Amino acid sequence: MPERNSGDMGELKDVVRGRAQKKAVVFDLDDTLTPNTYLYDNAYREMQELLSTLGFDPKYAKQKMTEIDIARAKANGFSAERFPTSMVETYRFLCEERKLEPDPKVEAELFKIGNRVFEGPWVLYPGAKRTLEELRRNGFFLVLLTAGDKEVQARKIDSLGLRRLFDVIEIVGMKNVEAYTELIKTYGLDPEKTTMVGNGLKSDILHARRAGINAIHVPAETWAFESLDEQQMKELRDLGYKRAENITGVIGALEVNSGASKSKIRS
Numbered sequence: 200m201p202e203r204n205s206g207d208m209g210e211l212k213d214v215v216r217g218r219a220q221k222k223a224v225v226f227d228l229d230d231t232l233t234p235n236t237y238l239y240d241n242a243y244r245e246m247q248e249l250l251s252t253l254g255f256d257p258k259y260a261k262q263k264m265t266e267i268d269i270a271r272a273k274a275n276g277f278s279a280e281r282f283p284t285s286m287v288e289t290y291r292f293l294c295e296e297r298k299l300e301p302d303p304k305v306e307a308e309l310f311k312i313g314n315r316v317f318e319g320p321w322v323l324y325p326g327a328k329r330t331l332e333e334l335r336r337n338g339f340f341l342v343l344l345t346a347g348d349k350e351v352q353a354r355k356i357d358s359l360g361l362r363r364l365f366d367v368i369e370i371v372g373m374k375n376v377e378a379y380t381e382l383i384k385t386y387g388l389d390p391e392k393t394t395m396v397g398n399g400l401k402s403d404i405l406h407a408r409r410a411g412i413n414a415i416h417v418p419a420e421t422w423a424f425e426s427l428d429e430q431q432m433k434e435l436r437d438l439g440y441k442r443a444e445n446i447t448g449v450i451g452a453l454e455v456n457s458g459a460s461k462s463k464i465r466s
C-alpha cells in the first residue's frame with residue numbers, strides 16, 4: 200500500500216513538473232493580490248492617537264515605531280507577534296527617554312491595536328481573480344509565494360478563496376534569493392519561463408531577478424522594508440524587469456513579452 204501511494208505521488212509530481220516546465224507565474228500576496236498596507240496605516244494612526252493623548256509627539260512616535268519594527272523584522276523575520284510587539288517596544292522606548300514607568304494597560308492596548316492588522320477584512324483587488332483564471336486557462340502554472348506568519352497567511356489565503364486558483368501555495372519566512380532558488384528546485388521550474396509578480400521591489404523583484412527569474416513589478420504602497428539603496432537600484436536597472444500598472448496588466452505584460460524572456464525589457 201505505501202509503495203502504491205508513493206508511486207502515485209511520483210506520477211503526480213511528474214504531472215506537476217510537466218506543467219511547470221511550460222511557463223509559470225509566481226504571485227506575491229500582500230498588496231499585489233490583496234490590499235494590506237492600509238491595515239498597517241490604520242494601526243499606525245491609532246497608535247499615534249493613543250500616544251498623543253499621553254503627551255508624546257505622534258510624528259516622532261511613528262518614526263521610532265518604523266525604525267524599531269524594521270530592525271526587528273530584519274533581525275527576526277516575520278511573525279504574528281512582531282508588529283504588535285514593536286508598538287509596545289516603541290512605547291517603552293518613549294517612556295524610557297522621559298524616565299517614565301510604562302503603563303501595562305497602555306501596553307495591552309497598543310498590542311491590541313497592532314494585532315488588528317491580522318484580522319482583515321481581506322478582499323482581492325478588482326480583476327485579480329479574473330487575471331488568475333485567465334492565466335490558468337492559458338496553461339500557466341500558478342504559484343502563490345508569500346512571506347509571513349504561516350497561520351496568519353494561511354487564514355488570509357482561505358478567506359480570499361485563493362487555494363483553488365493556484366497550483367502551488369508556499370508560505371515562507373522571507374522572500375530572499377534562497378527562497379526563489381528552493382522554489383525552482385522543488386517544482387522543477389525553468390527560471391527563463393518563470394515570472395515573479397509583486398509590489399515589493401526588494402523581496403519580489405530584485406531577489407527574483409537575482410535568482411534568474413523574470414519579474415513584473417505591480418506598484419502599490421509598501422513599507423520601508425522594501426526600499427532599495429542606490430547600489431541595489433543600479434543592480435536592478437541592469438538586471439531589468441517589467442512593469443504592469445495593476446494586476447490585470449500582468450496579462451498584457453506576459454503576452455507582449457512572450458518569447459522574449461531573455462531580453463531586458465522595461466517600460
Ligand SMILES: [Mg+2]
Nearest residue numbers: 227229230398
Ligand atoms: Mg507584497
